[in-house]
Amino acid sequence: MALKDKKLNSKDCPYCVGKGYFQLLLGGSETCMSCEGSGQKR
Ligand SMILES: [Zn+2]
Numbered sequence: 059m060a061l062k063d064k065k066l067n068s069k070d071c072p073y074c075v076g077k078g079y080f081q082l083l084l085g086g087s088e089t090c091m092s093c094e095g096s097g098q099k100r
Pocket residue numbers: 071072073074075076077078079090091092093094095097098
């Protein structure tokens with residue numbers, strides 16, 4: 059059986075892992091500067 063880990067899609071932004079934002083420890087979120095919130099690698 060194959061392990062189903064969260065695999066980083068090659069199209070996903072490596073900084074936010076395709077989410078488009080960062081989750082802040084203190085609460086809230088911040089838009090990823092690298093992909094500008096799209097979550098996609100350019
Ligand atoms: Zn990003």
